[in-house]
Amino acid sequence: MDEEIEEDKPSLTPMIDDANLASKRMEEATKAQKEENDRTERLQSLKKLGGSSEAGIQPEAPESEDAKWEREAKERYEGTGMDPTD
Secondary structure (H helix, E strand, O other): HHHHHHHHOOOOOOOHHHHHHHHHHHHHHHHHHHHHHHHHHHHHEEEEHHOOOOOOOOOOOOOOOHHHHHHHHHHHHOOOOOOOOO
């Protein structure tokens, strides 16, 4: 009979139970985040070791006004027989 009474009682520690559940969810989320960070770190390392990083590559110099004008004129007059750059 005592067992029946104990089963009907609400939990005396609902706040502790909620905190334990939240803690477990946080631990799982932290583990998933760590796995993602490790994966990203490996990919970045492979990119650097694979030579596909941009280190040492010189940026393109800006196009001069004359070169820009020539390029645009060639594009504009292409196929017309009138090439102002000749």
